Amino acid sequence: MSANQRKPVLVAGLGRFGGSVARTLQRMGHEVLGTDVAADRVQEYADDLTQAVEADCTDMTCLKQLGAGDFEAAVVGIGSDIEASVLTVLALSDMGITNVWAKATNDKHARILERTGATHVVFPEERMGERVAHLLNERLLDFIDFGDDFAIARLTAPEPIIGVPLVTSECRKKHNVTVVGVKREGEDFIHAVPDTLIMPSDVLVVSGKIDKIEAFAALGD
Structure with missing residues (x-):
């Protein structure tokens, strides 16, 4: 429209x-x-x-x-x-x-x-309070709760999946989250595919259950 x-x-x-x-x-x-x-x-x-x-x-x-x-x-x-x-x-x-x-x-x-x-x-105050609580996790850069414990988050790439393609890290199978896309500094946002190689400075957009996203973000801590 x-x-x-x-x-x-x-x-x-x-x-x-x-x-x-x-x-x-x-x-x-x-x-x-x-x-x-x-x-x-x-x-x-x-x-x-x-x-x-x-x-x-x-x-x-x-x-x-x-x-x-x-x-x-x-x-x-x-x-x-x-x-x-x-x-x-x-x-x-x-x-x-x-x-x-x-x-x-x-x-x-x-x-x-x-x-x-x-x-x-x-409930704007309540929703913002929940969002701030999730963002206190330093690896989570942004967070949207869609209800039913499902969310989409933007986070820094966890150390264990850096340097390998997504097909190898098997995020969905091992961690129950889906890497939707990758934003690299100075480059356009790219949609993630199995061959996408994760680099140290990458910011990921991931989807999944809230507890799974938080556990994924904390990998390597």
Whole structure:
């Protein structure tokens, strides 16, 4: 989908989470209507978004004035004010928006959001906490948890597989991880094949169960 085909998105709440989502969507080519009850936040994002408006999205009349019913997707980034978060999700759902993402601060908050119309609930603080914990392993450079204990990670090549091709090191058979690709300094990313020779400075992209990836990263320690 090209940039000019990307659907507009309404973002309610321009705090750290909502503001980050809004700016990223804008960079991706979406038209973004950002709203917040705080005038200073609206001013902060005025030059970064298609439109930034001081508005209370718990109010149906306000949403109608904003044309919220024309949006197919919305993000509710309100976290600290749980009542406002829930009422905003409910109002957006009542406006007929079928794709509503909402930030939750705990499990109880998440259950209420789901029952009031949120189609996707995220826990940004919790997910970041998990990610930081995994990255404390010095060999892991990046880490994405896909659920069901499956992840993709970027890591420095473990010493035992350096200097040999992947077909010899048998990472999948011996360590239950798949080497997806290799990034070498000054060179383009390459997709891994059996004959790929792993060099000392290589950074690997691997997939597999989280515990297997962590054990693989620690080989030779």
